[in-house]
Amino acid sequence: MPELPEVETIKNYLQQHILNISITSILIRQPNLRWRIPDNVKSDLFQQKIIQIQRRGKYLLFISHKGVLIVHLGMSGKLLILPKQHKPNIHEHFALTFANDKSLVFIDPRRFGAVLWADSSWQEHPLLRDLGPEPLNDEFTATYLFQLVQNRNIAAKQFIMDSHIVVGVGNIYANESLFLAKIHPERKVKTLSFDDCEKLVASIKTILQMAVAKGGTTIRDYVNSENKGGNFQHYLKVYGRGGKPCVMCNNLLIESRLGQRTTVYCSTCQV
DNA sequence: AGTGCGGCCTGTCCGC
């Protein structure tokens, strides 16, 4: 569900609400998420405070003096701030309650998400250490991308959705970025010129920045921690518009499947 | 090493 802009929006909200407040209880209701929630989360976080929240790709990192809680929302995960006494949700798998009687509640119907624990050197965690650069950082450049595309016989869309190449680009923003860059999603990446890489990098940055500014995209059920949707869905040019006219050339957009994911593009504008 | 896909889950929608 959530891609980089959605996770960033959640992080920005949580930073204003749960920092530096003692944790009074930890609830593990369903430990079997993508990976099992480690038992020691309970003892390690008890009476600790979250002193900092960071985002790495689509992972949220809740940093305490004892270690780091790593949270990934998968496809259907939500993190909500609710009163300590709230209406129970059958998919509430994990919750932290704070001294101000607010709870941080992890809800995830499909359980593709994860709640994990690392010591303070979370950068070395197996799930995080091999991740590619943050797309909005200066290290994500055309020079970097052009170097990686050499001899790679993979479709452009699958390439930019690979978190070892660049983090945070999911299905919606991959489709949108390729449209903006005028690159066909099935184009083999080894055929990209340096100029193509420049356009692609610039497009990914533009799309993600705009989406962050609009609080993310709500297609179906994404909500931030205030239980509100984002607004970027009003700015999508291809995703969800298969069969409709291209906003640039009026030809009908093609909807196909690539790597088991719905892919939408304009066969005239994107080459 | 790179590439392609199965699988993890539940909910929803669509066609028969």
Next chain:
DNA sequence: TGCGGACAGGCCGCAC
């Protein structure tokens, strides 16, 4: 209205 199948903002881990 019931049922099966496809699909959904992700991504690891395995075959080849």
